[in-house]
Amino acid sequence: MTRKEALFQYLLRLADDALINGQRLSQWCGHGPILEQDMALTNMALDQIGRARSLYQYAGEVEGKSRSEDDLAYLRDVREYYNVLLVEQPNGHFGTTIMRQFFFDTFNYFFYQELQKSKDETLSAIAEKSIKEITYHLRWSAEWVVRLGDGTEVSHQKMQDALDELWIYTGELLKPDELDNQLLAEGIGVDLNKVGEQWRQKVKEVLERATLPLPDFNSWMQSGGRKGVHSEHLGYILSDLQFLQRAYPGQEW
Amino acid sequence: MTTIINANTEIWDILETVTDPEVPVLSILDLGIVRKVEQEGEEIIITITPTYTGCPAMDVIAINIKAAMQEAGYSKVAIKSVLSPAWTTDWLSEAGRRKLKAYGIAPPVGSSDKNSLLGETREVQCPRCDSTNTRMISQFGSTACKALHQCNDCLEPFDYFKCH
Numbered sequence: 001m002t003r004k005e006a007l008f009q010y011l012l013r014l015a016d017d018a019l020i021n022g023q024r025l026s027q028w029c030g031h032g033p034i035l036e037q038d039m040a041l042t043n044m045a046l047d048q049i050g051r052a053r054s055l056y057q058y059a060g061e062v063e064g065k066s067r068s069e070d071d072l073a074y075l076r077d078v079r080e081y082y083n084v085l086l087v088e089q090p091n092g093h094f095g096t097t098i099m100r101q102f103f104f105d106t107f108n109y110f111f112y113q114e115l116q117k118s119k120d121e122t123l124s125a126i127a128e129k130s131i132k133e134i135t136y137h138l139r140w141s142a143e144w145v146v147r148l149g150d151g152t153e154v155s156h157q158k159m160q161d162a163l164d165e166l167w168i169y170t171g172e173l174l175k176p177d178e179l180d181n182q183l184l185a186e187g188i189g190v191d192l193n194k195v196g197e198q199w200r201q202k203v204k205e206v207l208e209r210a211t212l213p214l215p216d217f218n219s220w221m222q223s224g225g226r227k228g229v230h231s232e233h234l235g236y237i238l239s240d241l242q243f244l245q246r247a248y249p250g251q252e253w
Numbered sequence: 254m255t256t257i258i259n260a261n262t263e264i265w266d267i268l269e270t271v272t273d274p275e276v277p278v279l280s281i282l283d284l285g286i287v288r289k290v291e292q293e294g295e296e297i298i299i300t301i302t303p304t305y306t307g308c309p310a311m312d313v314i315a316i317n318i319k320a321a322m323q324e325a326g327y328s329k330v331a332i333k334s335v336l337s338p339a340w341t342t343d344w345l346s347e348a349g350r351r352k353l354k355a356y357g358i359a360p361p362v363g364s365s366d367k368n369s370l371l372g373e374t375r376e377v378q379c380p381r382c383d384s385t386n387t388r389m390i391s392q393f394g395s396t397a398c399k400a401l402h403q404c405n406d407c408l409e410p411f412d413y414f415k416c417h
Binding site: 022036037039040043044046047048049050051053054121122124125126128129130132133136139140 | 303305306307308309335336337338339340390391392393394395397401417
C-alpha cells in the first residue's frame with residue numbers, strides 16, 4: 001500500500017471504532033439505569049462521535065476524492081467498515097456495556113497517548129484533543145467494573161457473564177497486522193505491542209479489584225473487523241444509522 | 254498577504270457579542286476558543302478551537318460568528334477550526350469565571366492538570382451559598398463541559414464547569 005492508502009485505511013479503522021461505539025452508547029439514551037448514568041453514557045457517545053468526525057474529515061482529505069465526513073459515515077456498507085468486533089457487540093445489560101466500554105476505553109487510553117507522538121501532525125492533534133476525554137471515560141468505566149464486580153452476588157455474576165462473553169473480542173484490538181507495522185515503521189502509527197502490554201496490566205489490576213478472575217490472555221480470539229468481516233450486528237447498526245441518507249440521499253437538516 | 258488582527262479592535266468587539274449557545278452568559282472570547290483572527294485581502298479568517306470534540310455548540314457558534322460579522326458589514330468570512338493546542342479551561346477568562354458563577358455554574362477550580370482530569374478536584378464552591386462543603390454527584394453533567402455537584406449545606410444541586 002502507498003503511504004496515502006495506508007493512512008486512509010488507518011484513519012477509517014479509528015473513526016469506525018469511535019462511530020460504532022458512539023452509536024451503541026447512543027442507544028442507551030433514555031434507558032440508563034438512573035438519570036446520571038444515562039447522561040454519562042450519552043455524554044460519552046457524543047465524545048466518540050466527535051472524535052469520529054475529526055477522523056473522518058481528515059480521512060476524506062487524505063483520500064482526496066472529495067468524500068465528506070458524512071459520505072464516509074453514511075454511504076459505506078458493512079464490508080467497508082473496519083471497526084473492531086468488540087464495539088459492535090450488543091449493549092446487553094448495563095454490566096455488559098460497562099465491560100465492553102472498559103476494554104475499549106483502556107485500549108483508547110494507551111493508544112491515543114502513543115498517537116500523540118505521531119509524526120503526522122493532524123493525527124497527533126486529534127490524539128492530543130481526544131486523550132482528555134478518554135481519560136474521563138476510562139475512569140468511569142473502570143470504577144463501574146469494580147463497583148459491580150465487587151458488589152452483590154447478582155452484580156458479580158452479571159459482570160462475570162459479561163467478561164466471559166466479551167473476552168474473545170479483545171484480542172483483535174491488540175494484534176498488529178501489516179498496516180500497523182507499515183505505519184509504525186513510518187513513525188505515523190502506534191506500536192500495538194506496547195499498547196497491548198499496558199492494556200493487559202491495567203485490565204489485570206482492575207479485574208483484581210473487581211474480584212473477577214483474570215481470563216487467559218493467550219486464549220483463542222475472534223477477529224475480522226479490521227478486514228471488514230463483521231458479526232451480524234453491524235448490519236443492523238448501519239441500517240439504523242444510515243437509513244435516512246439511504247432513503248433520502250443528500251437530505252439535510 | 255495575511256495580516257494578523259490584534260485584540261481590542263473592531264472585529265474582536267464583534268466576536269465579544271457572540272455567545273456560547275449552551276451557556277449564553279459566556280462570550281466566545283470568555284471561553285477562549287478564538288485562537289486567531291487574520292485578514293487576507295478582503296477575507297477575514299477566524300480560527301477557533303472546539304472545547305470538546307463532540308460539542309454540538311461548535312457548529313452553531315461558527316454560524317453565529319458568520320452572522321454577527323455579516324451584520325457588521327463583513328461579507329467574506331472564513332471559519333477555520335484547529336485542534337492543537339487542545340482547548341483547556343485555563344483559557345477561560347477571569348470575566349468568564351465571574352459570569353459563570355453569577356449564572357449559577359461553579360467555575361473550574363485550579364488548572365487542568367492530570368489530577369483534575371481524573372476528577373480529583375479541589376474544593377468546589379457552591380455558586381449559591383459559597384459553601385465549600387459540596388460533593389460530586391456525577392462526573393458527567395447536562396453538557397460535555399459540566400459535572401453535576403450538590404451543596405451539602407444549602408442542598409442545592411448545581412453544575413460545575415469542570416477542569417479540562
